[in-house]
Amino acid sequence: MIYAEIVATGGCVPERVVPNDFFNYLVDDADTWIASRTGIRERRFASPKESTSDLATAAARSALARANMEPGELDCIIVGTSTPDMYLPATACMVQKNIGAKNAVAFDMNAVCSGFIFGVETADNFIRSGKYRRVMVIGADTYSKILDFDDKGTCPLFGDGASAVILGATEEKRGILQSMIFSDGGGWELIQVPSSGSRCPVTAETIAAHDNTFKMSGKQVFVFATDVIPRIIEQVTTRAGVSVGDLDYIIPHQANVRIIDFISKKTGLGKERFLLNLDRYGNTAAASVGLALDENLRNGTLKPGQLVLIMGFGGGLSWGGALIRL
Known part of the structure; x- marks a missing residue:
């Protein structure tokens, strides 16, 4: 295989x-x-x-x-x-x-x-x-x-x-043992740039209204994230045939430490098992998970043989995770 x-x-x-x-x-x-x-x-x-x-x-x-x-x-x-x-x-x-x-x-x-x-x-x-x-x-x-x-x-x-x-x-x-990705288009309006394509082309009027800039419904996105993250942790590990307790580290999308605090309490996983760098970089969108992965491989936190779950969530709505044996 x-x-x-x-x-x-x-x-x-x-x-x-x-x-x-x-x-x-x-x-x-x-x-x-x-x-x-x-x-x-x-x-x-x-x-x-x-x-x-x-x-x-x-x-x-x-x-x-x-x-x-x-x-x-x-x-x-x-x-x-x-x-x-x-x-x-x-x-x-x-x-x-x-x-x-x-x-x-x-x-x-x-x-x-x-x-x-x-x-x-x-x-x-x-x-x-x-x-x-x-x-x-x-x-x-x-x-x-x-x-x-x-x-x-x-x-x-x-x-x-x-x-x-x-x-x-x-x-x-070794490497990617299991991965899963999901989408829910029913929530597409929660994260968007309204004037940015064929639906509503950029005009002087949309620029004046700031409709060509990023919009997010923060409270609803928080509810979404705190719902799907525990599910993806459970789903990916179950499909891979390992327990959540077998995970050495989790690298989540670096969005908000409050989300991680909530997930830590909800899953019973200690916060020390979540690798974060959002204090220094903020939310870098699609770059965030890979930046944390790269940083922790370079600094020696992540070592060969460890079991790591990487996960992301965002607009679309979209979410997913991958289980990796280093």
């Missing part, structure tokens, strides 16, 4: 650090207000000349370097993003050109903050089928480009970044 193992990971965040007090114009003592509600202390914003493909390219090069792999060895590049460089062509094709992966098919996938997880499942299926042997999955977003900086309920939450993982075929039982 063929499995998809992690060959290498990479990550990239912009240089510009934006502390909570940047938002003092919205609320008094923004640092205390934001940190107490979200756990976020700072985030990174891309420069005006820096795009999603730039961050994705840097993450991809980092992963290739750690794998000691030539770009031409890649069979496929999947970029999960909801902030592409432009409507067309695919951001993945720009990354393909930038890194010189001339033999790789490249395409984008938009599952909003679940994009990395959706990409991992897709790559796993490609590899298990024997179609491809080496697939790079990238999660990359620059939400600072689409935020409404007059909306204190959303703009302090997000940061920019990119993460990459190279998955390779192996006959040993």
Whole structure:
């Protein structure tokens, strides 16, 4: 049987650090207000000349370097993003050109903050089928480009970044042991950019109304997240034939520490088993899970043989998880 193992990971965040007090114009003592509600202390914003493909390219090069792999060895590049460089062509094709992966098919996938997880499942299926042997999955977003900086309920939450993982075929039982992804279109209106496509094209009027910026129904999304996360933990582990207690670590989408606190209490899993970095990066959308995975592999927290569950949730509505034996 063929499995998809992690060959290498990479990550990239912009240089510009934006502390909570940047938002003092919205609320008094923004640092205390934001940190107490979200756990976020700072985030990174891309420069005006820096795009999603730039961050994705840097993450991809980092992963290739750690794998000691030539770009031409890649069979496929999947970029999960909801902030592409432009409507067309695919951001993945720009990354393909930038890194010189001339033999790789490249395409984008938009599952909003679940994009990395959706990409991992897709790559796993490609590899298990024997179609491809080496697939790079990238999660990359620059939400600072689409935020409404007059909306204190959303703009302090997000940061920019990119993460990459190279998955390779192996006959040993390690890597991705089980994965599951889900969608519920009944909740699509909860997370959206109203004026951004053919449904409501961008005009001077929609710009004036800020309809070309990110909108989220925060309370309803919190209820959604705290419902689906425990379910995906239980579903993935059960299908894989392991118990929740067997998990060494969980890497969740880095959205809000209150969500993690709730899940920890609901599942009985100690908070120390959830690997977080949202205090330093905020919600980096599709990049968040991969950034935490890369960071904890590099710092030695994650070790060979450990059992790790990665999970995401976001617009669509969408959610999913993947169980990995390192």
